[in-house]
Amino acid sequence: MSREPTASEQTTRQQPRRSVFAGLSWHEVRALLRGDPPTERPNPRYRAHTNSFFLHLRPRTYPAAATWITHTWFLGLLAVVLFVVEFVTGILLMIFYAPTPEQAYASVIAITYYVPFGALLRDLHRLAAEAMVIVVVLHMVRVFVTGSYKGPRAFTWLTGVFLLGVTLLLSFSGYLLPWDQLAYWAVTIGTSMAQATPLIGTELNLLLRGASEIGADGLLRFYLLHVLLLPLVGVLLLAVHYYRVARHHGISLPASVEEGEMPVAMRQSATRKIDFLPTIFLREVLVTAAALLALLAGAYFWFDAPLEQHADPLHTPLNTQAPWFFLWVQGLLKLGDKTLMGVMIPLISFILLAALPYWDRNPVRRWQRRPVAMTLGLLLAVSVGVLTYMGTASYGVVMSSAVAIVEQLAPEEGEGAFRRLPYAALTPGAYALDQPLPTDIAPELRDMLTTFAHLVEDASRAGDLNQGTAFVEIIERQANLKAVTLRIIWQPPDVDTLRTYTRTIYLHRDRNPEHAALRP
Amino acid sequence: MRKTEISHPLQGIDRREILAWIWLLAATAAATKATQLTYGFVRASRAARQPTSFNAGTVADLPSPGDAPRAFPDGRFWLTQTQEGVAALDGVCTHLDCLLGWDEQAHEFACPCHGSRFDASGRYLTGPAPRSMDRFAVKIVNPEGAVVASTDFAAGVQAAPLAGADVDSSASLHIIVDITLEATGAPVA
Ligand code: HEM
Ligand code: FES
Numbered sequence: 011m012s013r014e015p016t017a018s019e020q021t022t023r024q025q026p027r028r029s030v031f032a033g034l035s036w037h038e039v040r041a042l043l044r045g046d047p048p049t050e051r052p053n054p055r056y057r058a059h060t061n062s063f064f065l066h067l068r069p070r071t072y073p074a075a076a077t078w079i080t081h082t083w084f085l086g087l088l089a090v091v092l093f094v095v096e097f098v099t100g101i102l103l104m105i106f107y108a109p110t111p112e113q114a115y116a117s118v119i120a121i122t123y124y125v126p127f128g129a130l131l132r133d134l135h136r137l138a139a140e141a142m143v144i145v146v147v148l149h150m151v152r153v154f155v156t157g158s159y160k161g162p163r164a165f166t167w168l169t170g171v172f173l174l175g176v177t178l179l180l181s182f183s184g185y186l187l188p189w190d191q192l193a194y195w196a197v198t199i200g201t202s203m204a205q206a207t208p209l210i211g212t213e214l215n216l217l218l219r220g221a222s223e224i225g226a227d228g229l230l231r232f233y234l235l236h237v238l239l240l241p242l243v244g245v246l247l248l249a250v251h252y253y254r255v256a257r258h259h260g261i262s263l264p265a266s267v268e269e270g271e272m273p274v275a276m277r278q279s280a281t282r283k284i285d286f287l288p289t290i291f292l293r294e295v296l297v298t299a300a301a302l303l304a305l306l307a308g309a310y311f312w313f314d315a316p317l318e319q320h321a322d323p324l325h326t327p328l329n330t331q332a333p334w335f336f337l338w339v340q341g342l343l344k345l346g347d348k349t350l351m352g353v354m355i356p357l358i359s360f361i362l363l364a365a366l367p368y369w370d371r372n373p374v375r376r377w378q379r380r381p382v383a384m385t386l387g388l389l390l391a392v393s394v395g396v397l398t399y400m401g402t403a404s405y406g407v408v409m410s411s412a413v414a415i416v417e418q419l420a421p422e423e424g425e426g427a428f429r430r431l432p433y434a435a436l437t438p439g440a441y442a443l444d445q446p447l448p449t450d451i452a453p454e455l456r457d458m459l460t461t462f463a464h465l466v467e468d469a470s471r472a473g474d475l476n477q478g479t480a481f482v483e484i485i486e487r488q489a490n491l492k493a494v495t496l497r498i499i500w501q502p503p504d505v506d507t508l509r510t511y512t513r514t515i516y517l518h519r520d521r522n523p524e525h526a527a528l529r530p
Numbered sequence: 531m532r533k534t535e536i537s538h539p540l541q542g543i544d545r546r547e548i549l550a551w552i553w554l555l556a557a558t559a560a561a562t563k564a565t566q567l568t569y570g571f572v573r574a575s576r577a578a579r580q581p582t583s584f585n586a587g588t589v590a591d592l593p594s595p596g597d598a599p600r601a602f603p604d605g606r607f608w609l610t611q612t613q614e615g616v617a618a619l620d621g622v623c624t625h626l627d628c629l630l631g632w633d634e635q636a637h638e639f640a641c642p643c644h645g646s647r648f649d650a651s652g653r654y655l656t657g658p659a660p661r662s663m664d665r666f667a668v669k670i671v672n673p674e675g676a677v678v679a680s681t682d683f684a685a686g687v688q689a690a691p692l693a694g695a696d697v698d699s700s701a702s703l704h705i706i707v708d709i710t711l712e713a714t715g716a717p718v719a
Contacts, residue, residue: 407645
């Protein structure tokens with residue numbers, strides 16, 4: 011017990027550990043974590059890159075400047091992290107989700123309200139999906155600005171643009187799955203756009219919907235695309251993409267280093283090699299942890315995955331909007347022909363973007379010396395921004411004032427002031443808003459009714475709703491369910507009959523915000 | 531050793547290489563056929579929506595000319611009466627398949643998706659829609675089952691004319707809408 015073990019004894023004892031730590035001894039693992047130099051010769055940390063599958067995917071060393079934060083902003087890494095988060099949360103959601111029109115919506119409700127941590131998981135899945143779109147786009151922007159798509163990295167850029175496509179399609183296919191109104195109609199529009207494709211449009215639409223309209227077949231097809239085909243294609247593309255980066259050309263040096271006239275000493279320090287183990291590895295662990303923490307906090311405190319009313323194939327809701335990352339297409343669609351605007355322009359933009367390194371032959375990388383490329387890029391960004399604004403429901407879709415007033419207070423989709431009233435404040439009764447209100451109603455309801463009456467009065471005074479009057483009727487339909495009917499009656503000057511606009515919304519005790527606060 | 535000086539793309543081809551090329555060709559053909567079969571498999575889709583024809587009430591229940599069209603949500607169409615007669619307007623927007631709503635205030639159809647608008651007879655007014663609303667075939671049958679009026683798309687008759695119909699018996703004249711027969715709306719000039 012007092013004798014120190016000999017070196018060979020130590021090696022034997024450490025064999026099991028070495029096989030777990032990719033050939034590294036226990037001493038070596040600890041030295042690595044302490045940031046000490048390697049304990050053996052030749053450097054066993056490089057050997058680990060041969061022994062371990064996961065480490066072999068990563069380069070052994072990086073030139074210092076390629077890892078500058080101001081060069082990569084960790085965006086590629088973050089995209090991978092988010093992709094993995096989507097896998098994990100997605101597989102967990104699959105346990106409770108059922109891809110049929112009869113069950114899908116109920117299963118998402120169940121996930122949100124009854125499954126422990128279900129709401130959190132759903133929020134995470136959706137938040138990470140949307141964050142992934144943003145991160146992937148930013149990653150592309152940085153590669154564009156740093157000129158890193160040029161030369162040997164042309165093909166890498168090409169695979170990247172396809173990865174962006176897969177990311178968008180994943181989000182879009184996931185969008186249908188909750189089977190709510192928003193989902194149903196956004197996807198109806200999306201697949202009708204596919205129909206506008208010349209030659210293959212009708213076939214493509216049929217292939218996606220599995221029938222003439224979206225129904226059980228369409229939902230199943232989108233589900234399979236979402237959980238199988240697209241993730242598979244995504245993983246394969248990611249493998250090709252990253253293989254090029256890791257094995258073929260490495261991360262580019264910042265243009266300032268590659269092209270810059272800099273003092274030798276500075277250049278030397280910019281290009282000196284940094285080992286993956288432990289420096290880069292630990293840095294990535296830190297970034298990943300920070301990203302996960304931010305995601306968790308975002309999903310827990312701030313982000314609620316939306317869920318609207320159950321899909322109704324017989325009624326398109328007002329304010330139907332594409333998901334935000336496709337609003338630019340919706341904006342284009344408002345401009346004109348659907349084949350040109352909905353298919354040809356997005357398709358041509360995609361091809362031009364994918365082929366960018368093949369037509370931009372300018373070898374210069376620094377953005378300051380690429381005025382044309384930067385101007386074009388900026389133009390593209392501004393157009394996408396403007397088109398996105400034009401895609402929102404408020405642009406170009408005119409609602410007449412009666413509909414607009416009711417939509418403001420009790421929208422078909424979304425919450426609105428009426429649905430925010432406490433359930434108990436909805437005193438059943440019929441209220442004619444041109445008459446004095448009963449004195450025994452809750453103050454919240456009184457405010458609400460007064461607002462409604464004012465809105466109609468204003469429109470009436472503006473000549474829009476001639477002699478307009480507002481009515482509200484609240485009926486207790488069954489225990490815990492109230493029906494609220496909003497009605498506007500007016501007398502158009504040129505017709506002799508009265509006109510009416512009516513909408514009824516249903517409020518369930520359980521769907522009210524105070525109840526939603528009980529979510530796990 | 532043979533001197534290989536390649537001046538022609540097929541120079542020096544031997545038996546092995548020819549066989550290899552044949553294998554590759556065969557594999558390509560098989561893959562093409564497999565793709566075709568897979569496509570046929572995936573494409574198979576269920577029958578169109580059911581039912582295919584609707585009894586849309588009697589002539590007596592029709593909205594009078596100038597009134598708001600009557601909605602038949604199950605068939606996704608609207609019945610309207612114009613000077614020409616009874617027309618069944620397809621409620622699916624000709625732009626991208628959203629369902630139109632009726633704007634009581636403007637007395638127009640309005641699409642909630644991209645804002646196309648159509649008048650009460652389905653004529654295009656504004657928005658990105660490429661054509662006026664489509665129309666389904668309409669038949670008006672008497673209690674004996676005889677057709678007293680109908681659309682005739684081939685002849686350009688897009689509404690079932692009511693001119694000859696006996697107004698007194700209007701409550702017994704049934705309107706039948708056939709949603710398998712459709713005329714596309716007039717393209718926007
Ligand atoms: C392989 C990985 C994935 C699996 C197994 C998966 C699985 C699922 C499942 C089962 C749902 C339905 C549950 C629900 O609606 O909450 C869903 C929804 C969704 N997914 Fe994924 N998903 C994956 C990756 C992705 C990716 C990469 C994205 C986007 C970049 C994405 C975006 C969405 C969206 C937007 C929804 C709708 C969520 C909602 O409204 O609740 N998914 N996913
Ligand atoms: S679907 Fe009606 S305007 Fe686009």
